Amino acid sequence: MDQSPKSLEHLVQALRKLPGVGAKSAQRMAYHLLQHDRDGAVHLAQALQSAVQHVQHCELCYTFTEQTICATCADPQRDQTRLCVVETPSDQAVLERTGAYEGLYFVLQGRLNPLDGVGIAELGLTRLMERAGNGVIEEVIIATSFTAEGQATAHVIAQGLSKRGIKSTRIARGVPAGGELEFVDLGTIAHALADRH
Amino acid sequence: MDQSPKSLEHLVQALRKLPGVGAKSAQRMAYHLLQHDRDGAVHLAQALQSAVQHVQHCELCYTFTEQTICATCADPQRDQTRLCVVETPSDQAVLERTGAYEGLYFVLQGRLNPLDGVGIAELGLTRLMERAGNGVIEEVIIATSFTAEGQATAHVIAQGLSKRGIKSTRIARGVPAGGELEFVDLGTIAHALADRH
Numbered sequence: 411m412d413q414s415p416k417s418l419e420h421l422v423q424a425l426r427k428l429p430g431v432g433a434k435s436a437q438r439m440a441y442h443l444l445q446h447d448r449d450g451a452v453h454l455a456q457a458l459q460s461a462v463q464h465v466q467h468c469e470l471c472y473t474f475t476e477q478t479i480c481a482t483c484a485d486p487q488r489d490q491t492r493l494c495v496v497e498t499p500s501d502q503a504v505l506e507r508t509g510a511y512e513g514l515y516f517v518l519q520g521r522l523n524p525l526d527g528v529g530i531a532e533l534g535l536t537r538l539m540e541r542a543g544n545g546v547i548e549e550v551i552i553a554t555s556f557t558a559e560g561q562a563t564a565h566v567i568a569q570g571l572s573k574r575g576i577k578s579t580r581i582a583r584g585v586p587a588g589g590e591l592e593f594v595d596l597g598t599i600a601h602a603l604a605d606r607h
Numbered sequence: 608m609d610q611s612p613k614s615l616e617h618l619v620q621a622l623r624k625l626p627g628v629g630a631k632s633a634q635r636m637a638y639h640l641l642q643h644d645r646d647g648a649v650h651l652a653q654a655l656q657s658a659v660q661h662v663q664h665c666e667l668c669y670t671f672t673e674q675t676i677c678a679t680c681a682d683p684q685r686d687q688t689r690l691c692v693v694e695t696p697s698d699q700a701v702l703e704r705t706g707a708y709e710g711l712y713f714v715l716q717g718r719l720n721p722l723d724g725v726g727i728a729e730l731g732l733t734r735l736m737e738r739a740g741n742g743v744i745e746e747v748i749i750a751t752s753f754t755a756e757g758q759a760t761a762h763v764i765a766q767g768l769s770k771r772g773i774k775s776t777r778i779a780r781g782v783p784a785g786g787e788l789e790f791v792d793l794g795t796i797a798h799a800l801a802d803r804h
Contacts, residue, residue: 414700415673417654417661424654427647429639430632440658441696442626444671445716448659450624455655457614457621458640458648464614465641474641476612499638503611519642 418444470541472534473499473517482506482515489513491548495538495567497521497555505553513551516541521554521563533563535570542576550578615641667738669731670696670714679703679712686710688745692735692764694718694752702750710748713738718751718760730760732767739773747775 418440425436443451467473468480475481482488492513496502502515518533542550552567554560564580571578584602585594594602615637622633640648664670665677672678679685689710693699699712715730739747749764751757761777768775781799782791791799 415662415671417658417673418671421654421658424647424651427644427651428636430635435627437697438627439625441671443655444658444662445695447624450621451655451659454621454624455652455659457618458652458655460614461618461637461641462645462648462652465612474612474615474638476614498642500634 468517471515471517472519472537473502473515490546492551493542493547493549494551494553496553497560497563501553501555518554518563521557521559522566523559530566535567538567539570539574542571543574548577550576551581552578553581556583665714668712668714669716669734670699670712687743689748690739690744690746691748691750693750694757694760698750698752711744713747715751715760718754718756719763720756727763732764735764736767736771739768740771745774747773748778749775750778753780 421440421443422433422436425431425439426433428436431439443454464476465474466476468475468483469478470483471480473480473482477484489512492511493516494505494511494513495516495518496505497518499517502517505511505515516538518535518538519528522528522530522533541547550567550571552564554563554567568578568580582605583598584605585591585598591599618637618640619630619633622628622636623630625633628636640651661673662671663673665672665680666675667680668677670677670679674681686709689708690713691702691708691710692713692715693702694715694717696714699714702708702712713735715732715735717725717730719725719727719730738744747764747768749761751760751764765775765777779802780795781802782788782795788796
């Protein structure tokens with residue numbers, strides 16, 4: 411719309427910055443908010459400002475928290491000898507939902523991606539090494555993704571830990587639960603074979 | 608995440624209200640903003656507030672504008688004898704981009720959808736009849752969608768206009784430009800046949 415109001419145009423541009431939102435979706439969102447849900451728009455604006463103001467990184471594990479130390483790190487019931495390294499707070503949430511892990515976490519700032527300027531420094535690996543070398547941690551479980559970047563990240567972490575004499579393990583790669591061999595890709599089956607126990 | 612910070616949780620909930628955004632996308636957006644684009648989050652909050660504050664409906668055509676009368680309605684170069692009825696400001700924008708229409712617009716507040724509580728009153732049809740009956744308009748072009756609701760809306764508008772002795776036309780339904788008959792659905796071909804000229 412050539413004669414679209416300026417503040418509407420700005421809103422569409424700002425919405426386009428959201429991941430997975432293109433020009434059409436952004437316009438649809440802006441029109442929807444202004445036509446049908448102005449309260450929702452005000453509420454979203456407040457939620458954004460409040461989150462930016464209050465949410466910070468936990469000083470120990472770098473997940474999102476409103477305190478200095480997050481609830482998981484502050485919980486004395488958790489197994490203090492195990493540290494699970496994940497790429498993002500969402501990955502941490504997924505692991506928590508399994509209910510199969512009782513230890514602590516360390517949340518990386520993403521994964522190695524030199525092309526996008528995410529190198530070893532940006533990942534917070536120095537802080538991970540400090541944390542893992544605190545004398546209490548006995549095992550570091552590396553739970554980064556099984557993508558090329560995730561694997562590279564896992565490799566760098568495992569190397570760093572082994573240099574410092576800290577034991578590290580990697581979560582298993584194999585056939586998913588409920589998976590029929592016929593429909594699983596060959597790479598996964600090859601890994602499941604190699605990692606048999 | 609059971610122990611997710613409250614303001615992060617609120618942000619995810621507020622983002623879920625956007626059209627086309629589910630639980631997973633909302634979480635991804637919130638994490639992205641907090642991890643990688645806090646400036647973007649602040650900017651989006653400001654854009655939302657500014658849009659809610661400044662964008663209103665044009666008093667003549669009910670499209671979005673920051674003035675009392677929108678730029679299109681205020682333009683003396685536009686053909687004042689033709690009025691095109693569309694469902695949304697996006698539809699108006701699409702028609703404008705064709706460059707094939709020189710007249711004025713009337714933007715409905717959606718389309719008839721009794722199940723969602725959008726009846727004749729909510730659509731702004733009374734205001735449309737007032738506008739169309741101003742003595743200057745010679746033709747009302749009904750450009751609502753060719754969905755069931757859009758068709759019902761077009762029918763109600765055409766009836767109302769005919770009662771008041773105002774001429775109305777409907778945009779043509781037929782085979783799309785560049786469309787090969789073989790791949791066009793039968794309903795469309797049947798209509799293209801019936802509407803041959």
